[in-house]
Amino acid sequence: MNKPEDKFVLMPQGQAGDPGLFQELLKQETVPVPDYLAPNHPGFRDEDLSVGRYASADFHRLEAEKMWTRTWQFVGREEQIPKAGDHLVYDIVGHSIIVMRGDDGVIRGFHNSCLHRGRALRMNGGVVRELKCPYHGFTWDLRGKLASIPCEWDFKFLDKAGSNLPEVRVESWLGFVFINMDDNAPPLIDYLGALPQHFRDYAFERSVIVAHVQRRVPSNWKVAQEAFMESMHAHVTHPQILTFTGDCDSQYDMYGDNISRSVTPMAVPSSHTKGVVEPLVLHDILEESGRMADSDGAAHQLPEGQTTRQYIGELNRKIFGDVSGRDLSHATLAELQDAILYSIFPNTQIWAGYCGNILYRVIPDGDDHESCLFDVMLLWRHKEGEVPPPPAKLNRLRDDQPFSAAPELGALGPVFDQDMNNLGAMTKGLRASKKGAVSLASYQESRIRHHHETLDKYLGIGGEK
């Protein structure tokens, strides 16, 4: 990894940051700029948040009861369960749901509990020909219909027709599969608000998971989510990316209750730095970003008269266009390289754009309010009409393994390790807080505030959902 102090002068704290930079960069685009890249911010607020929102088991129980039971939650991708009997198990704060493809091709959700004496039918995902309880053998077919019971003479009282597995709502969007335990919730597409319109040209329906890594993280689930909701931490936590990342020059946007976004300009040096020359920007973005079309910084030279932003945009346009079999001549330089990261309340964040896309899912680790499960997926598009490669298998890291132990993450692994280094320390510090509250930057941390405001609507704090 670079030693940043050898490469540039770090500006004094307090002076850096230009939230208007992204809109200025858009003026250099030579193709039409989509409307949805415009700013959309509802205005500043600055109240502190109480530490108990992270550190209290009672607050966690309230979330479990009132929020996790009523929201659309990303479970996995359709390509992970392509055949009849393929299934995922989604465990969420005391609930467990089997998400399974039936022999009719339909994906359904079932409460993962045997109707005999309640054993979990499946402990993990996989493939089955029927759902047969491993305890006494009650069996359901792949559509959840009761198929057979043992010693039937002893269950004469049982209403067989009424003994199909209770279902949970499942809906998909662009191959992303979501569940919702609330029968009265709005349809997924309405819940997603502006997102389908923003994502209409990114061809996520042809994405396939090329890396999937999961690890337990010793923090409240919101603390882990919030590590990806602002770029302000980069100059201290990720100094190696400052040569090519406009960290505190990011734009932050909100769309309704469930969607927020940050746009961090790439291929420009951070305004925390001084003296970064263009060849260094080019070298470092290729080597350290982990998401450009090439990772060999030494293999590229900036042609006379081109900026790194133009060069990287054209490189990504060509290679990601070839990989996906698409003509990307209409794509903006922004959508070909910038860090455009959306949240879907409560458990998912997805990168927009035409490059490889990163997805984060963060959920509580059962009843423990100071532990969560962090999943990262890398998605690449395949060509239309081409048989996609099978999705990557889950690489579940041990609790003591760093993300850099997952080579499939490339340069992103060490970046996640830097983030994770903060998270356990956040748990310790929140417990030790004398102030009893956290303060949020009015603008740069507004996605975090938005996340809590939506949470409050479900919890009935300051207005009902």
Ligand code: FES
């Ligand atoms: S608990 Fe499932 S068959 Fe008995």
Ligand SMILES: [Fe+2]
């Ligand atoms: Fe980070």
